[in-house]
Amino acid sequence: MKVNVMSDILKANDLLAQDIRTMLEKKGIVSWNVMGSPGSGKTSVLERLIPMLRKTAEVAVIEGDLATSKDAERIAKTGVQSVQINTKGGCHLDAAMVRSALAKIDLEGLKALFIENVGNLVCPSEFSLGETGRIIVSSITEGDDKPEKYPSMFRTADLVLLNKMDLIKLTNFDPNAFKRGLKKVNPRAVVLPISASDGMGFSELLDWIAGRLEG
């Protein structure tokens, strides 16, 4: 006999992600899935952005790593709630992990939630976390050809932060080549050149994030 199923194999994750999305929307919280290679500067970007953003909107952060709570500790120093998820070998966060982490956060009064994913340009893109949008931190030291080489990741980005601009003179990184490559796989993504170490581009980044918060 034939049994019709007609369902997405990853629907378990998608259903949980949808629950998370609905819950956060009801509370007026905008959430960002922050992805990028290991060492691209995801945590450094958040460390600089959060004190600026907190002047007008309360923020919390969920950190994802295989091991250690180093990143959550760095974020905690900014004074916001920060919860660490250790995947213990898992290469990406999934909705179940995010749901567990959310249970440890007091969501009252929050306007923005950043979920810093495991450093990885491949796996995280496949797993929805219920986020409002996706931010990729791509550092210029990784080379200007990454969008075309990692299309499944870059295709899903709303914002691409081109980090470590302070080092650009030491490399042969071509920002126009990067933008052309990105446009091919994701014509809608916004690109912001920034430097988490000297603050370049952060007022534009603040405007972009703040402009997308509720109320």
Next chain:
Amino acid sequence: MHELSIAEELLGIIVDNAEKAGVRKVVEVNLRIGDYSGILPEALEFAFQVLSHGKITDGARLNIERTKPLFTCRSCGNEGAQEEGAPEEGACPRCGGVEMKLTSGDQLEILSFEGE
């Protein structure tokens, strides 16, 4: 990638549905996997076979329907299939709009299975 955890999810879905339908042995499973899903069919087949040892899906054949990436322009509704890569320069060939949405090609679905 993640074919192993996907094979686990797949097995779970089949076992649940088989139980409800009174199926004790599964001989064929029909899947739809898009070229842009990031999943390698061979790796999924291998993982599924390994996980199926001693289970109701032991020895079942996986039939995999592939789908190609299809883009739809958000501005004018024009549909275009791409052999490789993304819309050229991101613009719709009909209206020049840059809001192209992937409307097919990333599926990872179980359609049906057969058994007794």
